[in-house]
Amino acid sequence: MPSMGVTMSFEHLLAPGHIGTLKLRNRIIMAPMGDCLSNVDGTVSDNQAAYFEARARGGAGLLLVGSVSVSYPYGSFDERQTAASDDIYLPGLIDLTTRVHRHGARIAAQITHNGQMSLLDTANGRPMLVPAPPKAPKPDHISTMVTEGEVAAMMWAYTQPTSQLSYQAATESDLAWVVERFVDTSERCQRAGFDGVELHAGHGYLIDEFLTPSMNTRTDGWGGAVENRARLLVDILRAIRARLGPEFPLWIRINAVEHHKTDGETFEEQLRVIELAIEAGIDAVHLTAYASTDVATGPTDGYAPHRYVKDAVGSLTEYARILRSRVAVPVITFGRMEPDEAEEVLAEGKADFIVMGRKLLADPDLPNKLIAGRSDDIRPCIYQYRCIGNIFVRDSVHCVGNAQTGREHDLAVGPAASPRSVLVIGGGPAGLETARVLSQAGHAVTLWEAGTRLGGMLVHAGAADPLLERYLGWLIRQAEQNGVSFTLAKSVTVDDVRAAAFDEVVVATGATWGRPPLPGAELAHVFTVPELGAWLRDDGDQVGARVAVIGGGKAGLSLADLCHKRGRTVSVIEPTHVFAPELGIPGRFRLVADAEANGIDLVARATVTGIGEATVQVRVDESDRSIAADTVIIASGASPAPGLADALRAAGIHAHVAGDCHQLARIEGANLDAAAIALSLS
Template identity: 50%
Template sequence: MAPGQIAGLSLRNRILMAPMGDALANSDGTVSDRQLDYYEARARGGAALIIVGSVAVAYPGGAFSADQTALHTDEHIAGIAELALRVQRHGARLALQLTHGGPQSLYAIETGNPLLMPAPPTYKGPDRISRTLSPQEQFAMSAPFQQPTSRVDIHIATEEELFLAIEAFAAAAERAKRAGVDGVEIHGGHGYLLDSFRSPSTNTRDDEWGGTRDKRDRLLLETIRSVRSRVGAHYPMWCRFNSVEHHREPHETIEDALYLATNLIEAGVDALHVSAYSDPSIATGITDAHTPHKPGALLAAAAAVRAHIKEAVPIITVGNLDDELAENALATGAADFVAMGRRLLADPELPNKLRDGIPDQVRPCIYQYRCIGNIFLNTHVACIANPLTAREGEAAPELSTSLSTQNPERILIIGAGPAGLDAAWRLASRGHFVTVQDAATRLGGRLALAALADEHLSKMLNYLIGQVSRSNAELRLGRPASAPDLEGFDRVVLATGADWSRPDIPG
């Protein structure tokens, strides 16, 4: 929790909110009230730096969806400025991750704009992931291709268009600075425009923008130089880039990343955000994904970059970091900052709880990927572990744990599964007199059964039980609810869960 610094930007601790696309913006890319609440909750929760993910510099042509945050015109500055104020008033700082979707700009297809690519794409056919999608997911993913305005126009970028893209990044960075944003991150990874030129798999050009490593890196480095020139020498600016590509041949390697890191520093970045990329178009299946499932999967790459550049600029690491891994990365010098994404979706108060020495009260991420799964449903970010994520402004007062009720009531909660336990400690923390009743003799409902096979669900179960045990809620276990049990209560919460179902398969 020690303070840190990126260029002249002082940060209160080493925890950053990792950039994640949220699909919470208004339909014209302006900042929405929902976004203001969403990011303010993470700033209030103690993160040092909030990085807004995937801010489109070329909208709609370089965007993924209509509700992607954009900063391609001056009309978008006001919303960004309000977001900066909402974040900064809690002692946090705000950065924008500037992005051009390039080959992944589905909104370009939906709006009939060209899909900018470095070279003609190669398709390897449907993969196992495609065959596991539900009909709902398949329909949502096909939506950009089915609008009256839809047009698939695969366009190999000309030099003039590349300079226009570079200018779009520089102009957006200047707008961010004018809006009072504390810094910008240039997204140079994950298969988007700048990275599509870096990858030898997608960039098969033989002109001044491809053919050698230096030429493939040119678009990213020209962008960095242009942004630096536009925002000035002292405005914090850094780059996120791949340390390696998975599921591609040929692919970006760690040697390529080290070479790039040196050149990025020379071009003017103030920090390096070390990530990785796994091409979803040729993945062999969900269980074969590389980085999302392995704790600390990118720490070795961050350490390699650190060893290569020495102390030239700070290193940001990311990727399934628990407290121990994060602390070790900082202690060993492998990284200077840790970016957390999914964990801050599950619990915006995580940094404050670590600061206060109560890590057992952090609501855990259970890695069920509703946050990522919503991408396939063409909808906004959400969290299966935290129903208030992206709904912070809609929460009923009863769900607030920071306000004490002026009218305490006697409340009976029927059901000691996750919904009942969560309601119990929340209501009790507000000063209500809560009783939880369940026919079972143990807490957790069906979550207790699932937790036997999944360590992340086990952490959630332990968290909920711990929260209830720290409250004044009364437990009545092994006692089915009946009409007489309701007497004397002001309210009853039915939290018995959904019906159990199983397929009608013999055997």
Template identity: 35%
Template sequence: MQTLNRIVLPAMDMNVSEHGEIEQPEIDHYVARAAGGAGLIITGACAIAFPFGAASMKEPGLSDDKFIPGLKALADAVHAAGSKLCIQSTHHGKVARVDVANDRPVLAPNKPDYSYNMSALADSTPDELRRMGAATAGKQATYKEMTDDDISGLISDWADAAERIAKADCDAIEIHVAHGYILGVFLNQRDNKRTDEYGGPLANRARLACEVIKAVKERVGDKLAILVRVSGEEYGQEGGLTLPEAIEASQLFEQAGADAIHVTGWGRNPFDNFTDGPLPSKVGAYLKNAAEIKKHLTIPVIAVGRMLPEISEKAIAAGQIDFAAMGRQLLADPDLPNKLRDGKFDQVRPCINCYLCVAENFFDDTPFCAVNPALGNEALLPLKPASASKHVVVVGAGPAGLESARVLTERGHRVTVLDKSDRLGGTMWFSTMTTPDNERLLRWFKAEIKRLRIAVKLNTPATVETIRALNADHVIVATGAVRPKPDFPGGDLPNVQTGDTLRAMMLGTATAQEAGFVLSNLGKMGRLSGLTKSPEFVRQFTKYWLPMGKNVVVIGGSLVGLELAEFLAERGRNVTLLHEKQQLGLPLAMPRRWTAVKDSLDHGVKIHRNVTIDRITPKTVEWTEGEESFSAPAAMVVYADGTTAAAPLADKLQDAGISFDVVGDAGAVNYIHGAIHSSWEVVTEL
């Protein structure tokens, strides 16, 4: 099998099939990535014995000839778009939710002798817990230790599935030997406690996977390339697969007939270390493991795990790997490969690593993307040209305003952006302090504004008069949320900052009365020198000098408060986080939320939930938990709660009879995801 390039779309479950049959939305999704230039398209997990061993009834099936037409339609469409198609095949084993829901015991090498720490679920809402439980009908798994008959049946099912894939004119099959699925749990010694020929030494634990590979090879010969997905390492639990074991297993897989090895990773407890694997937060997370495995093989090696283009290019050039799999990046921008090919690097819309897409798999639902509203709705593209060009004034240069300006211009409107601050980004600029991945999106927006030659007027407050002077046909109000000071006693003291005053301090626009003399001058110095226009500079500089008191209390543990608490603790401050509710980190996606809480605790943040704030004094914050009273020293108090949607400009425009729409946090507080999606809903129809 020969591909156009070294870019691979790895398996990302879309959950849009109907009872195992591939439907048009799934075809549209993969064709968009093929047309975008990915050399190899790997489908999401497809169940070899569907519905047995399936994680979802929305998962493609491989267990019956009736599934061949759907596979064939997908293969033909991907080929027509210029790419090759690989079907990922799996049996989910002990995580087969369909089996659990239907009272079938799940297959396993043996019954697990451990349970997971699920304390992170304290930060999942009742609705999230209900939706997670619905995938298994609220039932608990029971286990069936696989017999010789079960093993021979599994091998036969896999070979049958491969034959159907070949009949559908697909190009490759990926055999999944990772992520806690059946072949993966046989491979590691923590799950596999068998004493027969399938347990014990690594060669025995790899035996079942090798027998599957051999059976598939014998059945399809050279009709399909055989990829094998293996964890280079497992994280979070003693006895998980190690890199030396992964190397040995990969060698055995090559001997059994594998044509390529796809190196991933697995965080064994999804509620504790999902962001270690299979969806890592670290850039190039599994590159070193993949490079080490490649040293011991003669077949190609694919690396996955936030393989950003610049990382991938260097790794392939250095001979560390042969292919780079880019999953979430290709969800964010399906045209990434073509843009790289054409040298349009700054036009690649980045994934911001927010985990909103993959969080939907916990709910057996279809992924969506914070930055790409067309994910799962590929029929929205190409953008519909405007029926008549208008001059649209966009007020606010945050993500909602910038996305509105970009899409309106692409559709043929003339756009002018107004913002009262001295830089693009709005609250998103400030968020890059605690969330560096947001800076990638900010850089992309800046490049798009420049490419599309959109008129931007900074340091320009928007009024009815300024808008009338611009002869606007329509106005998009994207002025963001408001963050008032707290209304409990002491909320107006000078040591109390809100998100707005803290941002003004960092941007150099705060008064000495608002921010205190030292902090105000830090901001003004930064503004005058231009240094604070670099978020990376501020992130690094504040690790060495952050002129604020040692003790900080953050009130409000939602997205902003939680990330800010960690940011300050990482910079040596004693941080107390007070939250009036139970769940921290809302509306962060669950995996990222769980990790953010864990990381904050690891950095020493003292977290208190379900509190009532009594008062703030010049030196302390006092609160109540249940019947007990507490206090914490506070040279600074950051009020990170009370964020409210408000658009006072909209009221003035309505009174003046000027046509307008409200988007982003000015209409409803939903951060970057809400900003971009709400903008699309309005500006794609204007």
């Protein structure tokens, strides 16, 4: 996002709006995201309530609680899915809405039956309710790039003692029950203080399964023509209106299209469904997209877009523009937009409201910072996909760049009761984040950095990934604004620390990067990442035309992408079958697909046996292969550097540790360490 300061008023994004009778203070809506933050009985947890309250306090106009089950535990994805199917859930739901309203925001429940994704049914030996039994999956090759731990998590529903995979093609009585469950849940949400209800009619859940011809192969009155396939949605909407009346805000989330399906939903047919839904009484349309689950890039092609391109044919905002020209109700859109891009979408009349998901996970205070003219202070999302990706592997929603996301209750750090003087040693991401959170809590923080600039390895990472460069800039600005004192080019000894006599010491000196014990690893054309610092910033002839990157993690793929953009031919050598395992699954699949599309040679299950003057020798599946390389980049092999922390402790000086100096956990681990230190000193 460009620096906008106070020069942009965001007059459309921050203008009041309304959805039916629901009045909103601005046009920013928090995306409905399954969060797995509930307690294991579907009740609202302390962290979940605090998670939503943080976004209300941060200034969003409307919060959507995603994937609220209408029939929990039946028809549900996970035991930690938010439930509103019985009065036993009312106390937690009432507390949630009360906490949100306290800050002037509004809150709505997105209600759903998970259909063929009701894995809690499978785990407990119950059939999953569907319009018709689905086709057997045929995942593409990228979809298999998951770790053993991820496979175990993704297969949990099929590996319990009670597990049974079966389907129940919905009968008339089943569908009458479904309608009643949606009506009953809507009424309960109204009693709980929710300001509206969004029906989830997309993303492959039960209502959508009836809408799409790819799954609805019925020949009765619920299948065939689009009006028949829309019948379940329309019946639910009419029944809710009959129970709750015309004033209660009610709308739908619906796919514009389904990607990668020859028999999927088309925009023209979906427009007809929307027309029927409007006739049934909805107040708005939240337009999304879906894709075949057999295609690894389905999420980032559909409901979690990986880029925003203005006026791009087939983009969500273009579908929204067309829809808005045809309907009289508000249109809600989204799509990885920066605030200035969202403002432009609204100003050009393409939509009425903008949904933000990942950006509000990274910075709950984004709306308030826009209001205050402090857009440069917004913590950027670095798109590591550990938010949505966590749900794929049965983890709660979290954020690499914001340790508190999903832990707002557990990691609540307030002003320090007894402010202390703190020395932070190391100015990389761990040191900067620790300095930031401690100074924000009121401690007096001094940071010593051995190098001549701040950032550590993030300087090099940012050269290959602009999102990380932006994140580093934000870290430095925030530390400076909070009054952190910096000393650069400061090599630190135990005696230095003892003489300085700070109340607390934090060691955040990062990892060391070595060369693997391979024949040829010391050749002149072999470089570790830090040794390429000048080339990463300015290009040049240090790197030849043919590049082999050893290590297929996120760093390796980002370096390969940079080499490709600078005209090099690139191979990435990875000993496992999984590239970029640090990323959440949707982001990993996207990065791999883009690398393949760019012609980068991804060599999996490859063991490097030696490096020659112009080749790298590898062994792949019991076969030897020679990869041409004028330059070899070592993008793996970092190891913790605990030396200073150990020396301080040996000298009787207590030292906290943060980041890769004690364990390789990258930005996410560094931020968790910083939060834990701040909590211990609060």
